[in-house]
Amino acid sequence: MAEESHCGLCARPVDTELPPGLPGSPEVDEIIPVSRGGSPYDRANCRLVHRLCNQRRGNGIRAQRRPVVTFITARHWDTDNA
Numbered sequence: 189m190a191e192e193s194h195c196g197l198c199a200r201p202v203d204t205e206l207p208p209g210l211p212g213s214p215e216v217d218e219i220i221p222v223s224r225g226g227s228p229y230d231r232a233n234c235r236l237v238h239r240l241c242n243q244r245r246g247n248g249i250r251a252q253r254r255p256v257v258t259f260i261t262a263r264h265w266d267t268d269n270a
């Protein structure tokens with residue numbers, strides 16, 4: 189699936205070569221947080237996201253799982269990519 193190389197939150201490409209700990213580093217996001225009963229091992233509950241996006245999202249459940257196209261115009265934080 190195409191979204192494996194793109195962030196599940198901002199829909200921008202994720203550089204999986206980056207080391208952990210950077211804002212753009214790849215992280216696995218549990219769609220339903222483990223603290224709310226989601227499984228960290230269930231592939232259907234996991235998606236690729238940026239570390240920064242994951243942190244911004246926090247622990248809330250993102251109910252609306254919009255298609256990638258609707259996210260593309262939302263570019264609020266391009267500073268790290270300039």
Ligand SMILES: [Zn+2]
Nearest residue numbers: 195198238241
């Ligand atoms: Zn992202």
